[in-house]
Amino acid sequence: MFKKKWFIGVLLGVVIIVFVLLNFRNAGSAATVKTADVTEGKIIEQIYTNGRLEPQETKVVFSPVGGIVQTLHVKEGDSVTKGQPVLKLKLDSIKEQLDKEKLDIELTEAERLAAKKQHFEKFKELMSDNPDQTVEELDLTSYDLRIRRSQLTIASLEKQLSNGTVYASADGIVTEVAVKEGQIMAEGSQVISVADLSSYKVKANLNEMDAGKVVLGMKAKVTGESITDTYEGEVTYLSPTAILSDKTSKDATVGMEITLANKAAELRPGYNVTIEMELPDKDRVLVPITAVKYEAQEVYVFKVEGEKAVKSIVTIGKEGEEQVEIVTGVAKGDKVVVEGAESLRDGDKVKVQ
DSSP, X not given: OHHHHHHHHHHHHXXXXXXXXXXXXXXXXXXXXXXXXXXXXXXXXXXXXXXXXEEEEEEXXXXXXXXXXXXEOOOTTOEEOTTOEXXXXXXXXXXXXXXXXXXXXXXXXXXXXXXXXXXXXXXXXXXXXXXXSOOOOOOOHHHXXXXXXXXXXXHHHHHHHHTSEEEOSSSXXXXXXXXXXXXXXXXXXXXXXXXXXXXXXXXXXXXXHHHTTOOTTOEEEEEOTTOSSOEEEEEEEXXXXXXESSTTOOOEEEEXXXXXXXXXXXXXXXXXXXXXEEEOOOOEXXXXXXXXXXXXXXXXXXXXXXXEEEEEEOEEEEEOSSEEEEEESOOTTXXXXXXXXXXXXXXXXXXXX
8 A cells, every 4th residue: 555655656756857957948948939019000991882973964845835646756775965856746736726716716806806996996986976075995805815825825825836856965975765656755755865874973972871881072083894994083972861672671872973984985875883982091000910809808919029028018099901900008119019919928939930
């Protein structure tokens, strides 16, 4: 029994000695680490959204009068110039009404003349019976008013007849034809849309989170599956209100327009595009994300000073994809451990790889 206890004691002593020796050896060795410099720079943040390519300006041509479309002179894709005829209306009903109003004037004028003759004959008769009596003057106001009304109607109808041909209001490309030949069209109906393809814009919607970060004048890049190049632009419109994209949605969106700085033959109205905007940022003290360690409520990095690793408690700020801002705890030019920090303790000897 005594020998057994003695053996166990000796074995335990050997283990302790070996452990102490290993610690001494490790204390004299240096951990291999990789480091990176603490730098100063900006954390780049992008906003992405989808939009639709549209002409910078589109003019809609409306019909000034109602009628039947007799001849349509253009089709979608045609190039037109300002003042070019695009549609002719058949205005038979207006012509008929105009003829009726002219006839009404003639009849009213004839009635007026007959009333004057009748009054004059009555005047002569009364004067022959009694030259001293007073004869009431003839009131022709009702006839004059009827004539004036017809004259105004005729002027209006003649103006409508003169608008029987509808003209393009601007130079451009016809992007929509809203009528067809033989169609009965009301006054004020849309006829065509004419787009100026010399410049383009993109209409898009921003979600609530991104809308607060975007400002007028912000630069943007526009790309798309249907176009090969990247086009530069800037935000030229932000809606003052947010709206729900549909009745079932809980998230509101803000309308935005981006004007492109250049154009090319490959651009076409209606293309779906992707918009990328880079948010402006200030200079920050930055370290790689891999340098920052977390333990309970403590956030720290290991700085390399001489040949030692020095644990430094830090306060972090804005985070990017690869770097994080350090508000306090390090300074520009410091070296921090980015690999090999897992087994380090404050004051450990290190060897930079």
